[in-house]
Amino acid sequence: MSTKSQLEHLGLFDARVPRYTSYPTAPHFTPAVDETTYRGWISSITGHESISLYLHVPFCRRLCWFCACRTQGTQSDAPVRAYVETLLAELEMLRKALPEGIRLSRLHWGRHADAAGARPRHAACGCGPCRLSSGRRCRVLGRDRPQRNRRPRMEALAAAGLTRASIGVQDFDPEIQKTIGREQSFEVTARAVDLVRAHGIASLNADILFGLPGQDHEKIAQTVQKLLALSPDRVALYGYAHVPWVARRQVMIPPESLPAPRDRLALFEVARALFVADGYVEIGIDHFARPGDGLAQAQRDKRLRRNFQGYTDDAAQVLIGLGASSISRFPQGYAQNAPATGAHSGAIREGRFSVSRGHVFTPEDLWRARMIEALMCDFAVDFAALRRDFGLDDSAIAAAVAPISARFRDMVELSRDRLEITPEGRPLVRMIAQMLDRYDAPALSHSTAI
Numbered sequence: 001m002s003t004k005s006q007l008e009h010l011g012l013f014d015a016r017v018p019r020y021t022s023y024p025t026a027p028h029f030t031p032a033v034d035e036t037t038y039r040g041w042i043s044s045i046t047g048h049e050s051i052s053l054y055l056h057v058p059f060c061r062r063l064c065w066f067c068a069c070r071t072q073g074t075q076s077d078a079p080v081r082a083y084v085e086t087l088l089a090e091l092e093m094l095r096k097a098l099p100e101g102i103r104l105s106r107l108h109w110g111r112h113a114d115a116a117g118a119r120p121r122h123a124a125c126g127c128g129p130c131r132l133s134s135g136r137r138c139r140v141l142g143r144d145r146p147q148r149n150r151r152p153r154m155e156a157l158a159a160a161g162l163t164r165a166s167i168g169v170q171d172f173d174p175e176i177q178k179t180i181g182r183e184q185s186f187e188v189t190a191r192a193v194d195l196v197r198a199h200g201i202a203s204l205n206a207d208i209l210f211g212l213p214g215q216d217h218e219k220i221a222q223t224v225q226k227l228l229a230l231s232p233d234r235v236a237l238y239g240y241a242h243v244p245w246v247a248r249r250q251v252m253i254p255p256e257s258l259p260a261p262r263d264r265l266a267l268f269e270v271a272r273a274l275f276v277a278d279g280y281v282e283i284g285i286d287h288f289a290r291p292g293d294g295l296a297q298a299q300r301d302k303r304l305r306r307n308f309q310g311y312t313d314d315a316a317q318v319l320i321g322l323g324a325s326s327i328s329r330f331p332q333g334y335a336q337n338a339p340a341t342g343a344h345s346g347a348i349r350e351g352r353f354s355v356s357r358g359h360v361f362t363p364e365d366l367w368r369a370r371m372i373e374a375l376m377c378d379f380a381v382d383f384a385a386l387r388r389d390f391g392l393d394d395s396a397i398a399a400a401v402a403p404i405s406a407r408f409r410d411m412v413e414l415s416r417d418r419l420e421i422t423p424e425g426r427p428l429v430r431m432i433a434q435m436l437d438r439y440d441a442p443a444l445s446h447s448t449a450i
């Protein structure tokens with residue numbers, strides 16, 4: 001049986017599974033976590049710790065049809081300015097709640113996908129984010145379309161210490177761009193790249209999508225080759241997730257124009273082969289990086305992690321989300337802000353954090369989360385580390401992995417110390433991870449497994 005037939009036989013082309021940017025995933029959060037819980041977790045942060053911040057900015061000038069981000073279109077600056085005031089007030093509340101001496105590891109700005117939605121936040125947007133890095137290891141991720149990356153803005157960002165920019169491409173084919181409601185020529189993107197490089201920003205990221213309407217092998221190859229001409233340091237190659245029950249604007253995209261799941265895998269393989277041939281290192285399930293890039297280094301050093309930003313080399317144990325619907329991660333659990341901007345802003349005006357739900361980790365959550373993250377990052381789980389860090393015994397590990405070896409026998413290698421997914425089995429990684437998930441059941445509301 002060919003590898004593709006084996007993958008089909010194992011259900012890859014029918015499965016809908018989480019992307020595992022968290023465990024448990026956000027749809028399983030409950031109101032058990034509230035502002036009191038959140039304040040307790042903040043107060044347990046020690047003064048010498050590094051934390052990261054994420055600021056959710058849910059406004060776009062125009063909404064792209066393909067996008068599943070939690071965002072709203074506005075032509076007026078007024079709601080954005082009001083929201084910025086809320087963010088500033090929330091930041092000030094957080095500053096007062098944090099102990100002295102906290103160091104900032106990363107600062108991300110962006111728009112994230114709905115809980116059940118498409119891709120990791122930030123990545124879900126892919127519309128010209130800019131990352132700022134200063135000597136204080138502070139990094140800011142902002143997002144906008146390259147059309148709007150005008151010179152004064154870039155000058156301001158460069159003056160603030162911008163060292164990395166990321167351009168949202170999706171696909172360079174004009175017909176595909178029309179169908180997904182996001183028209184942005186190669187020349188516009190190339191000018192944005194020139195602009196960021198002219199301002200001394202040496203590191204460039206780019207996001208492209210496979211599985212778009214009307215996309216075929218030739219079109220995705222052309223897009224990748226054009227992208228390679230821009231020589232990004234890092235590329236995210238995400239599968240387009242058609243989830244109109246999550247993102248209503250996707251109803252504008254005719255489902256019959258979408259490639260079948262089997263063809264999506266082939267599109268990914270076409271793009272993947274071109275990046276690898278050009279010297280990029282594969283990172284996890286959907287990233288490619290130049291060998292000197294931070295993600296490639298983190299992967300080599302076994303420091304690669306996965307969080308709501310997707311893959312990261314950020315070592316901070318605490319990520320605090322600000323703004324409506326933002327999710328924070330603490331060693332104790334997750335806390336999510338009120339999803340609606342009105343409810344969030346109202347709480348901040350009253351001097352309250354708007355946390356409305358979340359999840360408190362059980363000891364079992366922590367080791368299952370570690371296993372899932374290891375699979376998503378390294379395609380392997382080190383059992384010795386589980387024994388050492390969580391005191392798990394062999395029988396608990398064997399019970400956890402037994403369903404995997406039973407269902408995916410030919411796609412994994414299992415020994416006393418390790419579970420490893422074979423290269424042929426890597427497209428199945430989210431399905432394999434789901435077998436470790438005690439909360440999730442196979443559900444149609446997720447995006448497709450490939």
Ligand code: SF4
Binds near residue numbers: 059060127143144145
């Ligand atoms: S891709 Fe970016 S600009 Fe387009 S709707 Fe999504 S967040 Fe807004």
